[in-house]
Amino acid sequence: xxxxxxxxxxxxxxxxxxxxxxxxxxxxxxxxxxxxxxxxxxxxxxxxxxxxxxxxxxxxxxxxxxxxxxxxxxxxxxxxxxxxxxxxxxxxxxxxxxxxxxxxxxxxxxxxxxxxxxxxxxxxxxxxxxxxxxxxxxxxxxxxxxxxxxxxxxxxxxxxxxxxxxxxxxxxxxxxxxxxxxxxxxxxxxxxxxxxxxxxxxxxxxxxxxxxxxxxxxxxxxxxxxxxxxxxxxxxxxxxxxxxxx
Amino acid sequence: xxxxxxxxxxxxxxxxxxxxxxxxxxxxxxxxxxxxxxxxxxxxxxxxxxxxxxxxxxxxxxxxxxxxxxxxxxxxxxxxxxxxxxxxxxxxxxxxxxxxxxxxxxxxxxxxxxxxxxxxxxxxxxxxxxxxxxxxxxxxxxxxxxxxxxxxxxxxxxxxxxxxxxxxxxxxxxxxxxxxxxxxxxxxxxxxxxxxxxxxxxxxxxxxxxxxxxxxxxxxxxxx
Amino acid sequence: xxxxxxxxxxxxxxxxxxxxxxxxxxxxxxxxxxxxxxxxxxxxxxxxxxxxxxxxxxxxxxxxxxxxxxxxxxxxxxxxxxxxxxxxxxxxxxxxxxxxxxxxxxxxxxxxxxxxxxxxxxxxxxxxxxxxxxxxxxxxxxxxxxxxxxxxxxxxxxxxxxxxxxxxxxxxxxxxxxxxxxxxxxxxxxxxxxxxxxxxxxxxxxxxxxxxxxxxxxxxxxxxxxxxxxxxxxxxxxxxxxxxxxxxxxxxxxxxxxxxxxxxxxxxxxxxxxxxxxxxxxxxxxxxxxxxxxxxxxxxxxxxxxxxxxxxxxxxxxxxxxxxxxxxxxxxxxxxxxxxxxxxxxxxxxxxxxxxxxxxxxxxxxxxxxxxxxxxxxxxxxxxxxxxxxxxxxxxxxxxxxxxxxxxxxxxxxxxxxxxxxxxxxxxxxxxxxxxxxxxxxxxxxxxxxxxxxxxxxxxxxxxxxxxxxxxxxxxxxxxxxxxxxxx
Numbered sequence: 001x002x003x004x005x006x007x008x009x010x011x012x013x014x015x016x017x018x019x020x021x022x023x024x025x026x027x028x029x030x031x032x033x034x035x036x037x038x039x040x041x042x043x044x045x046x047x048x049x050x051x052x053x054x055x056x057x058x059x060x061x062x063x064x065x066x067x068x069x070x071x072x073x074x075x076x077x078x079x080x081x082x083x084x085x086x087x088x089x090x091x092x093x094x095x096x097x098x099x100x101x102x103x104x105x106x107x108x109x110x111x112x113x114x115x116x117x118x119x120x121x122x123x124x125x126x127x128x129x130x131x132x133x134x135x136x137x138x139x140x141x142x143x144x145x146x147x148x149x150x151x152x153x154x155x156x157x158x159x160x161x162x163x164x165x166x167x168x169x170x171x172x173x174x175x176x177x178x179x180x181x182x183x184x185x186x187x188x189x190x191x192x193x194x195x196x197x198x199x200x201x202x203x204x205x206x207x208x209x210x211x212x213x214x215x216x217x218x219x220x221x222x223x224x225x226x227x228x229x230x231x232x233x234x235x236x237x238x239x240x241x242x243x244x245x246x
Numbered sequence: 247x248x249x250x251x252x253x254x255x256x257x258x259x260x261x262x263x264x265x266x267x268x269x270x271x272x273x274x275x276x277x278x279x280x281x282x283x284x285x286x287x288x289x290x291x292x293x294x295x296x297x298x299x300x301x302x303x304x305x306x307x308x309x310x311x312x313x314x315x316x317x318x319x320x321x322x323x324x325x326x327x328x329x330x331x332x333x334x335x336x337x338x339x340x341x342x343x344x345x346x347x348x349x350x351x352x353x354x355x356x357x358x359x360x361x362x363x364x365x366x367x368x369x370x371x372x373x374x375x376x377x378x379x380x381x382x383x384x385x386x387x388x389x390x391x392x393x394x395x396x397x398x399x400x401x402x403x404x405x406x407x408x409x410x411x412x413x414x415x416x417x418x419x420x421x422x423x424x425x426x427x428x429x430x431x432x433x434x435x436x437x438x439x440x441x442x443x444x445x446x447x448x449x450x451x452x453x454x455x456x457x458x459x460x461x462x463x464x465x466x467x468x469x470x
Numbered sequence: 471x472x473x474x475x476x477x478x479x480x481x482x483x484x485x486x487x488x489x490x491x492x493x494x495x496x497x498x499x500x501x502x503x504x505x506x507x508x509x510x511x512x513x514x515x516x517x518x519x520x521x522x523x524x525x526x527x528x529x530x531x532x533x534x535x536x537x538x539x540x541x542x543x544x545x546x547x548x549x550x551x552x553x554x555x556x557x558x559x560x561x562x563x564x565x566x567x568x569x570x571x572x573x574x575x576x577x578x579x580x581x582x583x584x585x586x587x588x589x590x591x592x593x594x595x596x597x598x599x600x601x602x603x604x605x606x607x608x609x610x611x612x613x614x615x616x617x618x619x620x621x622x623x624x625x626x627x628x629x630x631x632x633x634x635x636x637x638x639x640x641x642x643x644x645x646x647x648x649x650x651x652x653x654x655x656x657x658x659x660x661x662x663x664x665x666x667x668x669x670x671x672x673x674x675x676x677x678x679x680x681x682x683x684x685x686x687x688x689x690x691x692x693x694x695x696x697x698x699x700x701x702x703x704x705x706x707x708x709x710x711x712x713x714x715x716x717x718x719x720x721x722x723x724x725x726x727x728x729x730x731x732x733x734x735x736x737x738x739x740x741x742x743x744x745x746x747x748x749x750x751x752x753x754x755x756x757x758x759x760x761x762x763x764x765x766x767x768x769x770x771x772x773x774x775x776x777x778x779x780x781x782x783x784x785x786x787x788x789x790x791x792x793x794x795x796x797x798x799x800x801x802x803x804x805x806x807x808x809x810x811x812x813x814x815x816x817x818x819x820x821x822x823x824x825x826x827x828x829x830x831x832x833x834x835x836x837x838x839x840x841x842x843x844x845x846x847x848x849x850x851x852x853x854x855x856x857x858x859x860x861x862x863x864x865x866x867x868x869x870x871x872x873x874x875x876x877x878x879x880x881x882x883x884x885x886x887x888x889x890x891x892x893x894x895x896x897x898x899x900x901x902x903x904x905x906x907x908x909x910x911x912x913x914x915x916x917x918x919x920x921x922x923x924x925x926x927x928x929x930x931x932x933x934x935x936x937x938x939x940x941x942x943x944x945x946x947x948x949x950x951x952x953x954x955x956x957x958x
Contacts, residue, residue, distance in 0.1 A: 007945050009895075013905040014912075014938055016945035023949070035949050040901040046888045048840060050862030054892035061896055145842035174799045178839025183930035184880065185837070187493045190934045191803040192839070195503075221935035250561040253716065253770045257542045260777035264539075271536045273724050274529070298744075352757070355706065359672055375742045383758040393759035397701050415742070416727035422748070423688075423723050431555040432688050432723075432750040434760055435704070440744050443698035447614035447630060449501070449637040450508050451656040456613060456664055457671070458698020458745065 001122075003031040004066060004075035006111075008085040008213070009041040015213045021240035022081040022114055025129075028240075029122055034073055039065055044088040047095060048179045059092050063104045070110055077121060078107065081114040081236050083143020083211045090146065113143055115211055115235050119152040125159050131241040132162035133206035135233070138196070138219065139172040140212035153211060153235050160238060166203055170196045177218035193222040200230060207231040209238055276420045279374065279413030287373040287411040288468055295376030298441030299454055300462040302376070306469040308334055311405065314465050315342035318363065318403060325362035328353065328399055330390035332367050335405065339365055351391040355398070364399035366392040368464070371411045372418045377440040378404050378464060379418050384425055384433030393435060402439075402459040407470040480565075480594050480771075481826045483810035485833040486876050492804040498634050502805045505633045510796040512739025513847065520735065529728050531851040534787035537719060538777055544686040544719045545768065551689025555751030558765045565595035568769045572597060572678070572711055573604040575765055579709055581606050581675035585667075587693070587700040588612035589680030590628050590790060591713050591769060593812045594825075597678070608678070609670045611699035613663050620647045626806030628813065629737050629792035634805045667699070677703035677710045677761070682789065683729060684719040684766070690750040691766060692726060694733065694743045704747055710761040712749075716768050717786035729789060732849035737791035772825045781860045785820050787850040794844035794854060800837060809834065816844035820857040828865050832872035835861035836880075902944070909940035 003026055011019045023033050043059030046052070066089070069075045080086040089111045092104035118124045137157065143149040150172075157165045176182060176192030197219065200208055208223075208230060210216050220232035247255070279290075292302035303314045315338055319327065328349040329339040339348060349357045358364075367390065368378035382393040396402050412418050415438070422436050443458030454460060492498060517523055537544055549559045562568035576584065584606050586592065598608045598619075610619040614631035618624060621643050625631030632640065637656055644662055645652040653659060679700055681691035691712050693700045704710055720726065734740040753760040776782040795801045795815030806814030811822040811831060819838055823831040835858050844854040866885070870878035894904040916937050931937065943951075 009901075009905070012945040013909060014940055016941050016943065016948050019945035020948055020952075035946070037946055037950070038898045040895040040898060043895075046892065048859065048862075049884055049888065050835075050859070050864075050866040051884065051888040052863045052866070054888040057892050058895040141839070141841040141843075145846060172843075174839050174841035174843065176799065176839060178841070180884070181836070181839045185489070186930040186933055186935075187490060188800055188803050188837075189839070191493060191499075192799045193935075195799070195802075217938055218935070220938065221931070224936035225934055248561075249563050249567060253561050253563055253768075253774060254542045254545065256770070256774040257545070257716075257777060260774055261539055261541065263778045264780060264783065266535075266780045266783070267539050268532070268535045270540065271529075271533050271721070273722050274728075276724070277727060351759075355672065359668065377742065383753050383755065383760060391757075391759050393705050397698065397705060414727070415730055416724065419723055419726055432690060432748070434555075434749065434751050434753050434758070436748040436750075437701060438742075438746040438748075440742050442744070444696045444744055445613045445660060446696075446738070447612070447617065447632055448640050448656040448659055449635075450505050450630070450633075451637065453657045453660040456660060456697035456699070457611065457667065457702050 001031050001077065002073065002075045003033050004069040004073070004078045005033050005035045006039060006066065006078055006080040006085065006089070007035065008080060008082040010213045011081060014217070015234065018081060018213055018234040018236050021234070022236035024240040025118070025127055025236055026079060029118065029124055029127060034069065034075060036065055036069055042085045042088040044085060045179055047088065052095065056095055059088070059095055060100050062089070063092055063096065063100065063107050066107045067103050070107065076110070077117060078111045079114055079117045080111065081211070081234065082213060083113045083140045083147055083149055084214060086111050086113040087142040087146035113147055113149055113211060115153040115156055116147065116149050119155055125155040127156065127159070127239050129239045129241055130161040130243045131238050134164045134166060134204060135207045135209045135238070136166050136168045136200060136203055136205045137171055138175065138208050138210040138215055140210050140215045141174050143211050144172055149211065156235065156239060157209065163238065166205060168196070168199050168203060170199050175215045175218045177214050182218060189218070190222060193218055197222060197226060197228070201228055205230060207233045209233050209235055211235050277414045277416035282413060284408055284411065287413060288408050288466060290373040291371050291376055291411055291466065294374065295441060295464060298376060300376055300441040300464065303463065303465045304468055305465060307467060308338060311338055311465045311467065312341045315339070315365065315403060316344065318401065318463055319344060319346055322362050322401060326357070326360060327363045327365065328358050328361040328395045329364070330366040330392055330395050332390035335365050335367060335390065338405065351395050355394060358394050358398045361399040363401045363403060364395040365403045365405070366390060366396045368404040368406045369410060370418050370421055371406045371464070372415050373411055373413050375415065375440050377415070377418070377438050378406060379422070380437045380439065381422065381425070381433035382435045382437070393437070396437070396439070397458060400455070400459060401461045401463065403463040403465060405465050405467065408466055408468045409470060481811045481822050481831045484874050484876065485808065485810055485837050488810050489804045489808040492808040497636065497639070498805055499803065501634055501636045502802055505630065506796045506802045509630070509739060513736060513793055513796065516735040516739045516741060520731070526728060526732055527849055527851050530732055530849060531787065533720065533725055533728065534850050537721065538717070538783045538786055541716065541719070541777065544721055545716060547686040548684050548689055548719050551687065552751070552766060553689070555689050556764070557689060557751050558763070560765060560767045562767055562769045565771055568595050568713060568767055569597060569600040571767050572713065573600055573606070575709065575711060576601065576606045576676055577604060579675055581709070583670065583674045584608045584676045584678050585611050585670050585674040585703050585707065587679040587695065587703045588615045588631065589678070589713055590812060591680050591715055592678065593625065594771065595769065597713070609667065609674070611667050611671070611703060613660060613697060616663055616667065617643065624807065624812070626814065627792060627795055628790050634807065671702045671706050674707045675709065677707040679703055679710070679712050681712045681714045681718060682733070683726060684714060685723050685726070686719050687722045688750055690723070690748050692746060692748050694746050696744040698745060701745055701747055704749055705760055708761055709763045709765070711765045711767060713767045713769065715773055716770055717773055733789055733791050736793040736847065736849040776824050781857055782824060784852045785824060785857055787852055788817055788821065789850060791849055793847040793849065797843045797847050799841060799843065800839065809837070816854045820854055820861065823861055828861060828868065829872045832865055832874055832877035835865060905944055912937050912940040
């Protein structure tokens with residue numbers, strides 16, 4: 001299956017290893033991954049801050065590119081290793097107008113978050129990954145609440161050799177990132193992260209795993225500041241692993 | 247323009263501007279508990295009422311109710327009892343009150359505020375919640391005044407016939423509704439009461455008994 | 471926590487001036503964490519036991535949508551039916567009008583004491599202050615509301631007004647105000663409040679409540695509670711006044727079933743609250759109990775303006791259950807007072823700016839991480855994040871016109887920032903350059919502490935969080951390298 005890969009700007013610039021890991025997993029599952037280098041951002045930062053005009057220009061561009069990949073390059077699916085960006089692409093039709101909105105709706109029907117794509121589209125839960133250690137899953141808000149992703153990553157993690165998945169009661173509580181929220185209201189944002197991390201540190205996990213790099217930056221950034229040894233890992237990094245671990 | 251017309255005009259203007267017009271909703275059918283017998287309703291009612299710290303006393307007839315009321319009175323020590331003027335209530339209280347002084351629904355409210363126990367009937371019971379329903383001041387249900395007698399004393403004892411049990415709050419609302427058809431309005435007040443009064447306003451700690459009754463007894467007449 | 475004396479405003483102070491002290495208040499945060507978790511867990515458990523929960527929410531949301539797009543019709547029907555049973559119906563466009571209607575009724579009856587049961591609308595219009603000024607002493611009778619009244623505070627939660635106070639806190643307050651030693655336990659403290667208030671119920675000339683629902687078809691109003699204070703308030707005084715927002719009307723009596731199944735479970739995790747009182751007019755016989763006179767005051771206060779747009783109209787569906795407050799990660803950290811608004815939490819963040827004006831409460835739409843937990847628990851399916859985004863966009867459109875300088879500065883700065891961002895994102899080349907600059911900045915910020923502390927938006931990030939060490943190469947250049955390796 002030809003798969004268009006939407007990397008997201010954050011992964012592209014700050015966590016390329018996550019993007020590469022996602023590509024590895026997709027290829028291992030038999031996909032031909034096509035990455036269009038013209039892609040930039042989905043427009044979400046501006047959209048969530050209320051700057052719709054700026055968001056619209058950027059989002060429209062992303063939609064046009066992805067539409068071209070579907071129509072001209074025969075991509076059957078668009079996969080994004082971020083629930084947040086995938087959700088933005090799903091909402092794009094509401095932001096755009098006229099033909100662009102129709103195009104966005106058509107693109108949205110092809111967009112999948114990585115974990116959901118593996119489980120729901122490819123029907124794979126075992127991707128032959130091998131990673132030793134104890135982890136807990138953080139449900140990133142947009143993946144969980146906008147896209148309904150809850151079981152898929154857990155099914156995938158449970159099939160990873162050597163991995164032990166433990167649940168945190170705060171797994172579905174927001175990490176406090178929230179885009180510009182984390183910068184404009186840092187105190188509240190940190191308090192939100194701490195509520196989760198207080199529990200995580202008691203769970204004895206090696207890593208907190210999530211489907212969104214933005215949440216991981218928030219949680220990892222705070223973990224490092226708290227002097228914790230818990231790492232923040234993206235689902236793709238675990239799934240790509242063939243024997244490393246904590 | 248009056249304020250009323252002003253508000254209505256604003257509402258209309260904004261609704262027209264929104265261009266939104268969902269279809270008006272239709273009333274839904276009355277919700278029931280399905281195929282249940284009266285025994286099932288009695289069982290469910292009792293269980294639910296006990297679940298919210300109320301007391302359900304199942305007795306056959308009014309004669310047996312006397313023993314129950316006498317026991318509640320004995321447990322309350324000394325004091326004054328208030329009763330409504332429904333025939334069964336009068337009978338029951340007469341037999342059970344013993345040495346207690348009896349006030350009635352006509353007594354001044356200062357007296358009612360001092361009563362330890364209030365006895366009334368309930369018109370209906372709702373099995374799914376253990377709720378009693380008490381209309382007040384309706385011409386058709388003009389058996390008694392329940393409003394203060396069921397509210398001011400620390401303990402409320404309600405007499406309820408098992409045949410007046412319904413399954414759901416939806417059915418109870420339908421019963422209430424049937425007393426307000428055509429030109430006849432609903433009773434001035436209908437009170438739905440489920441267990442004793444309660445609060446959790448201090449550090450989320452449950453405390454039973456605030457301004458309403460601290461104890462809610464229902465004497466359920468299963469043979470009536 | 472502000473113990474400000476001037477508390478009767480829909481919106482009093484700015485979020486940014488209030489939340490930092492809330493964050494530092496250890497006692498407050500302990501009470502909040504405890505209370506909100508307890509109630510939302512209870513809610514989750516009770517809701518999980520209802521098989522048709524989602525259908526119920528759909529039904530409730532459809533009824534509310536029906537109401538909002540036919541609101542004039544339902545209000546007129548309500549008025550007609552209520553008048554037919556002898557209820558006086560009043561209309562108020564503004565808080566001032568509502569206050570003068572109510573103080574007018576009180577004066578007409580020579581009232582000197584009013585018992586009140588918890589009403590957020592009464593807080594919204596500053597009713598207590600107005601009553602005092604016209605010589606009527608208002609006594610709050612809901613336990614939580616009484617606690618905040620004697621503390622000279624405002625409620626910090628729309629269902630549990632004193633959620634921010636611990637038991638010890640309440641004990642100290644009672645001892646100070648009542649000038650005598652107090653019991654330690656909640657039960658004893660509750661009994662103290664009960665006895666204090668019992669005389670007020672007996673003596674009050676008027677009773678004032680809100681209403682959870684108005685029923686158009688029968689001209690009734692329904693009030694829900696647990697304590698029995700509403701039964702007392704609606705039964706003992708000769709005159710009763712219900713102050714209600716125009717959005718609270720429902721078409722039919724049978725609709726109550728849907729909302730009663732939702733509201734108790736959502737609000738307190740109870741299947742049903744202890745009491746529901748359905749009032750349809752004053753007593754009809756001289757020898758009956760209950761008030762001689764019943765007044766319903768219908769308040770607009772900008773609510774009608776929300777009907778102009780399907781997104782904002784959702785806001786009016788709110789049944790004030792408080793579930794969104796209990797689940798909100800922001801509310802859980804800072805509590806209700808930090809919102810500086812009568813309505814706090816997620817619902818307050820959308821309701822207050824729409825009622826008071828966006829320029830008056832400009833920070834509130836931004837006081838959210840948009841996590842969506844509120845939308846998940848809302849029993850009438852209000853898409854609160856959608857409304858927040860709508861309000862954010864509107865405040866950007868309106869430009870820096872807010873009353874508060876923080877918002878204006880932010881809108882100006884972000885406006886410039888996002889215009890540059892958008893320009894960069896529209897070309898792969900500019901995007902690559904921007905990415906390189908961002909990574910270099912992050913690299914510098916980590917190695918040169920001064921940069922981290924001073925560099926504009928980075929400052930907010932680096933206080934308490936470490937920046938990730940930026941990679942040398944981006945994903946796209948790694949991919950390009952891979953491609954060329956595979957080719958060779």
